[in-house]
Amino acid sequence: xxxxxxxxxxxxxxxxxxxxxxxxxxxxxxxxxxxxxxxxxxxxxxxxxxxxxxxxxxxxxxxxxxxxxxxxxxxxxxxxxxxxxxxxxxxxxxxxxxxxxxxxxxxxxxxxxxxxxxxxxxxxxxxxxxxxxxxxxxxxxxxxxxxxxxxxxxxxxxxxxxxxxxxxxxxxxxxxxxxxxxxxxxxxxxxxxxxxxxxxxxxxxxxxxxxxxxxxxxxxxxxxxxxxxx
Amino acid sequence: xxxxxxxxxxxxxxxxxxxxxxxxxxxxxxxxxxxxxxxxxxxxxxxxxxxxxxxxxxxxxxxxxxxxxxxxxxxxxxxxxxxxxxxxxxxxxxxxxxxxxxxxxxxxxxxxxxxxxxxxxxxxxxxxxxxxxxxxxxxxxxxxxxxxxxxxxxxxxxxxxxxxxxxxxxxxxxxxxxxxxxxxxxxxxxxxxxxxxxxxxxxxxxxxxxxxxxxxxxxxxxxxxxxxxxxxxxxxxxxxxxxxxxxxxxxxxxxxxxxxxxxxxxxxxxxxxxxxxxxxxxxxxxxxxxxxxxxxxxxxxxxxxxxxxxxxxxxxxxxxxxxxxxxxxxxxxxxxxxxxxxxxxxxxxxxxxxxxxxxxxxxxxxxxxxxxxxxxxxxxxxxxxxxxxxxxxxxxx
Numbered sequence: 001x002x003x004x005x006x007x008x009x010x011x012x013x014x015x016x017x018x019x020x021x022x023x024x025x026x027x028x029x030x031x032x033x034x035x036x037x038x039x040x041x042x043x044x045x046x047x048x049x050x051x052x053x054x055x056x057x058x059x060x061x062x063x064x065x066x067x068x069x070x071x072x073x074x075x076x077x078x079x080x081x082x083x084x085x086x087x088x089x090x091x092x093x094x095x096x097x098x099x100x101x102x103x104x105x106x107x108x109x110x111x112x113x114x115x116x117x118x119x120x121x122x123x124x125x126x127x128x129x130x131x132x133x134x135x136x137x138x139x140x141x142x143x144x145x146x147x148x149x150x151x152x153x154x155x156x157x158x159x160x161x162x163x164x165x166x167x168x169x170x171x172x173x174x175x176x177x178x179x180x181x182x183x184x185x186x187x188x189x190x191x192x193x194x195x196x197x198x199x200x201x202x203x204x205x206x207x208x209x210x211x212x213x214x215x216x217x218x219x220x221x222x223x224x225x226x227x228x229x230x
Numbered sequence: 231x232x233x234x235x236x237x238x239x240x241x242x243x244x245x246x247x248x249x250x251x252x253x254x255x256x257x258x259x260x261x262x263x264x265x266x267x268x269x270x271x272x273x274x275x276x277x278x279x280x281x282x283x284x285x286x287x288x289x290x291x292x293x294x295x296x297x298x299x300x301x302x303x304x305x306x307x308x309x310x311x312x313x314x315x316x317x318x319x320x321x322x323x324x325x326x327x328x329x330x331x332x333x334x335x336x337x338x339x340x341x342x343x344x345x346x347x348x349x350x351x352x353x354x355x356x357x358x359x360x361x362x363x364x365x366x367x368x369x370x371x372x373x374x375x376x377x378x379x380x381x382x383x384x385x386x387x388x389x390x391x392x393x394x395x396x397x398x399x400x401x402x403x404x405x406x407x408x409x410x411x412x413x414x415x416x417x418x419x420x421x422x423x424x425x426x427x428x429x430x431x432x433x434x435x436x437x438x439x440x441x442x443x444x445x446x447x448x449x450x451x452x453x454x455x456x457x458x459x460x461x462x463x464x465x466x467x468x469x470x471x472x473x474x475x476x477x478x479x480x481x482x483x484x485x486x487x488x489x490x491x492x493x494x495x496x497x498x499x500x501x502x503x504x505x506x507x508x509x510x511x512x513x514x515x516x517x518x519x520x521x522x523x524x525x526x527x528x529x530x531x532x533x534x535x536x537x538x539x540x541x542x543x544x545x546x547x548x549x550x551x552x553x554x555x556x557x558x559x560x561x562x563x564x565x566x567x568x569x570x571x572x573x574x575x576x577x578x579x580x581x582x583x584x585x586x587x588x589x590x591x592x593x594x595x596x597x598x599x600x601x602x603x604x605x606x607x608x609x610x611x612x613x614x615x616x617x618x619x620x621x622x623x624x625x626x627x
Contacts, residue, residue, distance in 0.1 A: 056524060057621040077528045084526020095521045095624070099246040109525045111235040156525065 002065075003032040003164055003196045004053050009062030011048050011219075022048040024219040026062070030198060032163075035190040037207045038200045040216035046200040047168055049216065053198065054087050054166045055079040067163045084113055088157025092169035094149040096141040096156070102128065103137040106155045113160060120159075127155045131185065147178030154185060165189070167199040171206060183209040231531045233538075240538040243511070250507060255547045257503040258600050262551020263558060264493030265596040266588060269486055270559035273587035276482035278411055283471050283478070285350030289316075289451060290471045291443040293458055298465040300437025305462075309443060312457050314450030319344030320438035322429050328422065329391040330383050331374055336421040337394060339429030345369075347442050349410070349418055357386040357405035364427040368392075368401035372409040373419040392422065399432060411584070448472065490592075497603045504543060504607035508536060512611040519615050520623025533616035540608025544601035551600065552593050559586040 011023040023045045030036055030053075038046045051057040052064055055071055064071045067086040074082060083089075096105045103124055110120035128134050131151045141149055150170060157165055167186070171179035187209050189195040199210070207213050207227060215222040244251045293309070295301060301320060310318045322339035338348075341362045345352055352359055352369075360367035368390055375384050384390050384403050392399045401424060410418040430436060445454050451470050458468055512519070519532060527535075563586055 051621050054524070056624070057619070077530070080523065080526050080528040083524060089524050091624070095517070095524070097518060097521065099242050108522075111239075112231045112522075112526045112531065114232060117235075160526075 001032045002029040003067060004030040004198070005065040006049075006053075007063040007065075009052065009059045009064060011045070011052060011057070012060045022219055023052070023059070026219070026221055028214065028221055028224065030196065031212075032196050033190065033194045034211040035186060035197045035209065036199070036212045036214060037210040038198060038214045038216060039202070039204070039207065040222070042202075043218075044216040045219040046216055048219075050166050050168050050198065050200050053164075054089060055082050084109060085160055086163050088154075088160070088162035088165045090150070090153050090157050090165060090167040090170045092172040094141065094146075094153045094173070096149060096152055098141055101138050101140055102133060102144070102152050105141065105152055106159055109156060109160045124155070124159055127158055128152075131155050145178075146174040147181060150174055150178065150182055151185070154182070158189070163196065165195060165197040165199075167197060169200055169202065171201070171203065179203075179206065231527060233534070236531065236534050237538050237542070240535050240542060243515070243535075244539055244542060247511070250510075251543070254504055254507045254543050255550060257500045258497075258544060258547025258604055259551035259554060261493060261497040261500050261603075262548045262596040262600050263555040264496055265490055265592055265599075266552055266555025267558040267562065267586075268489040268493055269592040270555070270586035270588045271562055271584075272482055272486045272489060273589050273592075274563070274584040276478060277587050278584040279478050279482075280475065282411070283475050286348070286442075286471050287350075287444065288448050288471050288475065289445045290347075291445065291451060291455055291458070292440060292469045292471075293443060293462070294440040294467050294469075295437075296465055296467045300435060300439060301441055302437055306438065306441060308461065309441060309458060312454055312461075314445050314447075314454045314457075315443060316446045317347070317444040319347045319442040319444075320426070321348070321440050321442065322426060322433075322435070322437075323416070323439045324394055324429075324433075326392045326394040326422075328374060328393075333420070335371075335374060336416060337392065337429065338416060338421050338423050339426040340423055341426050344426070344442060345423055347444065348416060349407075353408035353410075354405045355408045357403065360404050360423075360425055362425055362427070364425060364431045366399070366401045366428060367404045367425060369405035369407060369423040370403055371407050371417070371419040371421045374422060375403070375406040390422070394433070397432070490595075494599065497599055500547070500600070501603040501607045504540060504604050505611070507543075508540060508608045508611040511539070512536060512615045515615075516618065516623050516626040519618050520620050520626065523618070523620035524624060529616040532618075533612050536612030536615050537605060537608050540604040540606075540612070541601065543608075544604030545597075547604065548597040548600040551596065555596075556588050559588050562586065 006026050006028050009023055009026045010021065013020045013022055026049070038049060040046050052059050053066055055074070067082070069082060071079065071082070097108065100108065103121070106124040106128060107120045110123065125134065125137070128137060131154065133148065133151055133155065136144060136148060141152065144152065171182055174182070183206055186197050186199070190197055201207070210227055213225050213227060306318055306320045309315060319341065321344050324337050325334045326337045328335050340348065342352070342359050360369060370384060370390065375382060377383050386403055386406070388403050390401050390403055392401060401422070407418055443454065443458070445451050451472050455468050455470055458466070522532060563584060
C-alpha cells in the first residue's frame, strides 16, 4: 500500500525572467512502512520533492496524493493541518525555536493542534525519555550538542503521531557517531511502529539503513532500488 | 492553537529581545502618561472652579456697573422687588495696596450677609466677623495675612495700612479667612473685607459697584437677568453663575481637547516605533515563522501571534503610562506651587490651589488609543508574516 503517490509532478521556480525547473514530470509511489532514502547530487530536486510531499510548497503541475489526501485540493489552512497531523519534519539545521526549552519545543506541535497542556507535557516527556533526553528538558537548544538537538527535533516530529516522517539531510550537521544513533532511531520507528520515513541524503553510507533508495538527477527520477539490490 | 498558548508564545518572543521590548513599551507609555497627567491638571483646575461656583449657587447673578453712576439704595431696592428675586447683596469693590504686600489687593465693602452670599460660608482661621457698623474693622484674606513661609504678616488686633488711590487708611484686623483657593468672582485669599457702610463713608459715596442677586430658583435666572438688563440698559454688565459655569465647561473642554491632541501626537511616534520594532522582529524571525508553519501553524495563527505582540506592548505600555501619568499628575501641582511655574491672576498663583483629578474617562481613552496604535502598527508586519511561503521562510538566511 502506498502512502505517497506523485503523478506527473513538475516544479518550476521563477526568478525574474529566469525559469528553473526543479522537478520534471515526476511520477512515483512511496510504499507505507518503509524507510526510503532520496539521493542525488545538489540541485537534483531532492529537497523540492520533500517539500512538495510535506505540503510546504505546491507543484507547478501534477498531482500528489499523500496520507490519503489530494494535496492539490487542500486550502492553505488544510495544508497546515495536514503538516501538523500527518507529517513530522526533521531538518538538517534542526530548526528548533531558540527561546523555548527542549520540552516546550517538543510540545509546540501539540499546542498548535490544540492538545491540552497537561496531556501534551506527558506525551512530550515520554518521547524525550525514549530518546534519552529526559534530563535535558529545561535546557535551551543552544545548550545541547548537535546530536541532542537532532534528537529533540525527532521528538518534535513524532509527538503528533504522524504517518510520515520527512527528513531533509538529518545527519548533515552532526558527527558520524550521532548520525548512526539517529539512523538507529529511524530504523526502529519503521520496524517497530510501522512508520514511513522519507529521508533526503547525500551520504551513501546511510542508505544501508534504508529499505529503498530513490535517485534523482536534474529533476528526473533516475532509478528506484531496493537496498538489498545495492 | 489556543489563544492562551499563542499569547504565551508571543510573550516569550518579546522577552527574547528584552531591551528592545522595554523601549517600545516606554515609547507607548509616553503618550498615555502625557494624556493622564495633563488631563488631570485641567480636570483639577476646572473642578476647583466649579466648586467655587457651587458655593455661590447656580441661582446667583452678578450685576456690576460698567459706566455711569454707581448703584443707589433705590436701585438695590428696585432689584429686590423684581419678580423671582430672593435676595440682593450690594457691595463696593476697589483695588488697593497694603503694607508688606507687593501685589495689588481687592478691597470689598460688604455686609456680613453679602459676605456669606459671596463666600458660601465665612470660614475664619482666627478672630471673628465684624459688626455691620461703619467702623475700621477688616477681615483679611489668607494670602494677605500669611506669607509664603507660613508666618503671620497680620494677626488679630493688629492694624493694617491700606492705600486706596492717594488715601491711606488704617484698619484693625478682626478676622483672618481660611484658604479658599481658586475662585471665579473674587479671590477671597487676596481680598480685604470691610463693612460696606465704612468704605462708603471713607470714600464719601452713597453707591455700590456691584450687586449679588439671588433668585428664587435656577429657572428664574434668565428672566431676572432680562429684567435687570431692561432696568439698567448698557451701563451694567450682568453675569450669571449658570453662564460662567457653561463658559468654564466649554473652555476646559477646549483646553482638554488641545492638550489631549498635543499628547496624542506622541502616539504617532510610538506607533512608528512599534511598527519599526515589529517589522524588525518579523524580519529576524522569518526562518522561525517557516518552522512554525512547517509544524502546522496556520496563517491565522501567525497573524494572531504578531498582533498579540502588539497587544501586549500596548497593554503594558498603557499600564506603565497610567501609573507614571498618575504620579506625574500629582507632582506637577507641587512643582507649580513651589514657584517653578507661576500663572498669576490678581497677584495669586492660581496654579497652586487645585488638586489634580485623574479621571477614568481619560485613563480609558488613553489605554484604548495606546492599544489601538500598537495593534494597528503591528498589523502590516503580522500580515506579512502570515502570508509568508513556508519554504521561502525556511530557506531564509
